[in-house]
Amino acid sequence: MTVKHLWLTDFRNHREVDLSLDPGVTVVVGTNGRGKTNLIEALAWLARGTSFRGAPTEALVRGGADRAIVRAEVETTGRTVLLEAELMVSGKNRIQVNRQRVTRLRDLLGHFRTTVFGPDDLRLIKGGPGNRRGWIDDLLVDLHPGNHALRGDLDRILRQRNALLKQSKGRATPDVETTLEVWDAQLIEVGEQLASARREVLTVLLPEVEVLMGALTDGRSRMSMKVVDQWSSKGLGAALVTARPDDLKRGVTTVGPHRDEILFSLDDMPARTHASQGEQRSIVLALRLAGHRLV
Structure with missing residues (x-):
């Protein structure tokens, strides 16, 4: 999978970009603030349909313009x-694949x-x-673009359920x-499906992470990771029934996969609180590289 050409119009600080890319490694060099x-x-947006920086669409459009265009020619399989x-600064974004308009973001994913x-x-x-x-x-979507719809379904259900809880005013x-x-x-249907997919991908990912951490730390550190939740032992349905009085009181859904934690451990100790700065960087690099190998 290679990028052969990238064109930009009014994207961030770039008025126009027309960039041909050769196979192999590309290094972009420039002073700070030049738009590297x-x-x-821009490339990552075409892969994910979002900014990896978490920026809203209007922040991606150059000041004074009403839209930005990102176009890339990629070779895959x-x-x-x-x-x-x-x-678009205002209105709905427009996406094309091989010059054919697609109406769903998931039709862009996976190419x-x-x-x-x-x-x-x-x-x-x-x-x-x-x-x-x-x-x-994000990794689940990279592996199986159909999981984008699963994430969207969960978000929609939670919005509707939370709106109902707020409207109930605790009654x-x-x-x-x-x-x-x-x-x-x-x-229950969507949440348990997503939670199961998360556990499965962690199981597949862990051996890759272990190998990479061994290489990055000369075999000194042992990595583990797992999903931590408050509901899987008794099932999401039973957990929702138990949590309902609290949900009504707070006006929000307090249990489910949207509240789950993923615990990274180094030598059986939580990496967040016990790993050094250097070790934390090694963990993140191992996670990114392992995910890249999977996709």
């Missing part, structure tokens, strides 16, 4: 694919995959659980209870 990372961000995204390793990746260790859930879910009326049952059934 922006080139990587022996064929050439032209990918194009028109990113081109990227692995980005940057300074902010230390958030995988030092940051909150959401950073680690985002990492594993468990018959109508509220009936509607919660509907959303709970969907949350």
Whole structure:
């Protein structure tokens, strides 16, 4: 899988870019603020449909413009694919694959995959659980683009359930209870499916991470990782029933895969609190490289 050509119009600080890329390693050199990372961000957007920096679409459009265009010609599995995204300051983004308009983001995914390793990746260790859930879910989409729909379904169900909880103002009326049952059934189906996929990919990923950590630390450190949750032992359905009074009181769903933690350990100690800065960087690099090998 190689990138043969990249074109940009009004993306970040780039007014126009027309860049041919040869096979092999490409090194981009320039002083600070010239837009080196922006080139990587543009390519990564075509692979993921989002900015790896977490930036909203309007931040990707050069000041004074109403849209940005990102286009790349990539070669994958022996064929050439032209990918194009028109990113709008207002309105819906437009995406094309081989000059054919696609209406769903998931139709863009899978044609081109990227692995980005940057300074902010230390958030995988030092940051909150959401950073680690985002990492594993991004990897799931890279492995199987259909998982993008699974993530979207979970987000939609949680938005609807949380809206109902807020509207209830803590009162468990018959109508509220009936509607919660509907959303709970969907949350159980989608949530358990996503949680199972997370555990499966960690199981596959761990041997690769162990090999890479051994190489990065000269075999001195042993890595482990697992999903930590508050519901799998009794099932998500039972956990939701138990948590319902608290959910109604707080107006938010307090249990489920959206609250799960992924625990990274080094020599059986939590990496977040016990690993040195250098060890944390090695862990993140091993995670990124292992994920890259899988996809």
